[in-house]
Amino acid sequence: MKRRFDQLDVFSAQPLKGNPLAVVHGADGLDEATMAAFARWTNLSETTFLLPPDDPAADYRVRIFTPFAELPFAGHPTLGSAWAWLAAGGRPRESGSVVQQCGVGLVRLRRDGARLAFAAPPLRRSGPLEETLLARIARGLGVPAGGILHHQWVDNGPGWCAVMLGSGAAVRALQPDWALLKDLKLGIVGAQRDGEDTAFEVRALVGPGGFEDPVTGSLNASLAQWMIGAGLAPSSYVAAQGHALQRAGRVHVHAEAGTVWVGGDVAACIGGEVDL
Structure with missing residues (x-):
């Protein structure tokens, strides 16, 4: 099945200077094995798959894969996925912000001038190193x-x-x-x-x-x-x-x-x- 695909450069306004991200839209129907295989094939640090949300408070759901494993959260995939979702015609429930559902729960994004910004999720572990x-x-x-x-x-x-x-x-x-x-x-x-x-x-x-x-x-x-x-x-x-x-x-x-x-x-x- 053909699905929309974007490859983006995140944390840079100039291509080839930031961190690349692959985004697959309309990924409902893809099984986890196929997602993992495609992430290995792109061989980028992360590949994301956009899905309908399970949580009614979210605008979309994303699954984030490295070539080796699935991640509960990652920053440049969050910014890039939100950008791609909006560019594909996504309409957030709340004007001026986007709510992403991912492995750590709900992550809120807002527009910061011409760019997107995400709210940092809480730390799971802090304190000095051993x-x-x-x-x-x-x-x-x-x-x-x-x-x-x-x-x-x-x-x-x-x-x-x-x-x-x-x-x-x-x-x-x-x-x-x-x-x-x-x-x-x-x-x-x-x-x-x-x-x-x-x-x-x-x-x-x-x-x-x-x-x-x-x-x-x-x-x-x-x-x-x-x-x-x-x-x-x-x-x-x-x-x-x-x-x-x-x-x-x-x-x-x-x-x-x-x-x-x-x-x-x-x-x-x-x-x-x-x-x-």
């Missing part, structure tokens, strides 16, 4: 233990932990030892020096397999909740991600009335049909 884990991360990043200024569990579903280094330049310069970091989902953040067009530099290292994610919405959402809550970041800022992969992702963060909103631009790259 000393043995922190020591392994320091070795895996090739930095002295004192080079990690702050650290935290920031898991909002995928399993993220995070460390803060002394500068964005230090984050960009890292050469990870994947053998030591292989089972972690690790976020690294550092403040930029004056004169940069962003406030923070972010990297996302995902084991197993030694994969670095170009631009990561779920990680930036949980980093923002941690850093803003701890007084390590202002209530609004822009983070850069993707430098090591020759990308130029930009993540727009804004905290308001107890909610952290994570926004980004979306650029269309491929549109057509897929026969599944």
